[in-house]
Amino acid sequence: MPKTTQLRTYTVRDGLLDEWVRRWESDIVPLRLELGFEIGGAWIDRERNQFVWLISYDGPETFTERNALYWSSPARKDMDLDPDDYLVSTDDRTVERSY
Template sequence: MAKTTQLRTYVVRDGLLDAWVQRWQADIVPLRLELGFEIGGAWVDRERNQFVWLISYDGPETFADRNALYWASPARKAMKLDPDDYLVSTDDRTVEERY
């Protein structure tokens, strides 16, 4: 499979941006890395209350298949992290690197 990269933009609930970033760093990132994903960076846009990050997968499965494995994993369930508690909306875009 070819490498797939997604640009993810999340609008975070008022007052929860820093709490979301802490949960993302502590819980989501380690599991994503363990499952073979790469994190290309993450940014906070405080003016728009947004969290933006790049996630890639370059392995034998499709990004969608590997993402489904992430969501179904016992470790993900053990997080007891419901994104809806933090996020108002999400926009996930598959992008192609050019530089």
């Protein structure tokens, strides 16, 4: 399968941006990496209370199939992390590198 990259923009609930970033770094990133995803970077937009990051997958499955594996994994369930507790909205866009 070709490499798929998503640009993800999350609008975070007021007062929870730093806590979300800590949870993302400590819980989400290690499992994503373990499952073969690549993290292309992450940025905080404090003015808009947003968290922006790039995630890619280049493996035998589609991004969608691998993402489903992430969400159904026992490790993900053990995180006790419901994104709805932190996020007001999400915007996930599949993007292609042009430069």
